[in-house]
Amino acid sequence: GAVVSQHPSRVICKSGTSVKIECRSLDFQATTMFWYRQFPKQSLMLMATSNEGSKATYEQGVEKDKFLINHASLTLSTLTVTSAHPEDSSFYICSARGEGSAQQETQYFGPGTRLLVL
Amino acid sequence: QKEVEQDPGPLSVPEGAIVSLNCTYSNSAFQYFMWYRQYSRKGPELLMYTYSSGNKEDGRFTAQVDKSSKYISLFIRDSQPSDSATYLCAMKNSSASKIIFGSGTRLSIRP
Numbered sequence: 001g002a003v004v005s006q007h008p009s010r011v012i013c014k015s016g017t018s019v020k021i022e023c024r025s026l027d028f029q030a031t032t033m034f035w036y037r038q039f040p041k042q043s044l045m046l047m048a049t050s051n052e053g054s055k056a057t058y059e060q061g062v063e064k065d066k067f068l069i070n071h072a073s074l075t076l077s078t079l080t081v082t083s084a085h086p087e088d089s090s091f092y093i094c095s096a097r098g099e100g101s102a103q104q105e106t107q108y109f110g111p112g113t114r115l116l117v118l
Numbered sequence: 119q120k121e122v123e124q125d126p127g128p129l130s131v132p133e134g135a136i137v138s139l140n141c142t143y144s145n146s147a148f149q150y151f152m153w154y155r156q157y158s159r160k161g162p163e164l165l166m167y168t169y170s171s172g173n174k175e176d177g178r179f180t181a182q183v184d185k186s187s188k189y190i191s192l193f194i195r196d197s198q199p200s201d202s203a204t205y206l207c208a209m210k211n212s213s214a215s216k217i218i219f220g221s222g223t224r225l226s227i228r229p
Contacts (some may be wrong), residue, residue: 006161029175034216043206043221093161106152107217109161 003027004096006110013084014118019112021079023094029074030096032108035067040090050077084117091115123144124207124220132228137194140221141207146190148209148218151183153192156204158223165205166192197227 003026009016013019023033036044048064050056050071069081077096078079081088091114095107124141131137139153143193149170154162166181168174174181190209194201207220 002164004161041224044219049216067211091159095161106150106164106167108164109154112159112161114159 002093002098002108004108004110005028006094006113008113009111010114010116012116012118016083019081019084019115021081021092021094021115023077023079023096023110025075025096025098025108028096028098030077030098031074032097033071033077034095034097035069035077035079036095036113038093040091044093047079066108081115084115086117089115089117102113119144120221121218122207122220125223126221128224128226129199130226130228133197135197135227136139137192137197137201137225137227139192139207139223140226141190141209142188143190143209143218144211145211145218146185146188147190147211149212150210151181151190152208152217153179153181154206154208154219156206157204162206164166199227200227202226216218 005024007022035047045104046059047062048056048058048069050069052071052074071077092110093112095109097107122143128186151168151188153166155165156162168181171185178195182191204224206222208217210217
């Protein structure tokens with residue numbers, strides 16, 4: 001149980017375009033979803049936390065107008081990188097926390113999306 | 119000072135060795151402790167989850183929490199090349215929303 005999927009797994013786009021990444025909890029309801037980015041050989045950097053039906057809470061230094069997060073249902077959250085630039089190239093990973101007792105206090109991660117902006 | 123400190127490694131050991139990975143922390147309110155394993159270009163995978171102090175064993179993996187010393191460990195017995203990955207410790211208190219991650223230790227098991 002506690003499977004999180006992400007789509008796409010890899011995306012290459014031109015500078016200036018927008019890219020949407022989907023994160024789904026497949027076998028549990030995710031009350032909270034988290035979005036991270038990770039640069040090579042570095043640890044996870046939390047970008048934002050989103051609760052179903054409410055606005056996301058962004059970490060300091062993360063532009064909310066640049067990284068649009070929508071958590072429309074208990075199984076789906078999306079991250080849209082707007083007007084992407086080469087410096088946005090990174091590994092984006094979502095994670096989800098559920099309602100069940102076993103899932104309430106920890107997070108389950110998706111497989112990640114590798115974004116390359118040319 | 120970071121809330122969670124973890125030696126980044128890299129740590130290289132021969133196959134079959136016992137591996138010890140550790141983290142220290144400063145927030146005495148942390149009560150939930152986790153270890154994640156992350157292979158290259160993949161998302162982190164939850165390995166172990168413990169609440170408060172004590173030991174927890176799952177196959178070749180043992181997690182230890184010493185709250186008095188603010189120190190947690192992950193032991194891997196009979197290490198295999200497939201255990202080569204980055205291991206992240208993580209922890210949270212009972213009320214905070216965010217999990218705090220260590221920076222990760224890169225582990226390499228030599229055949």
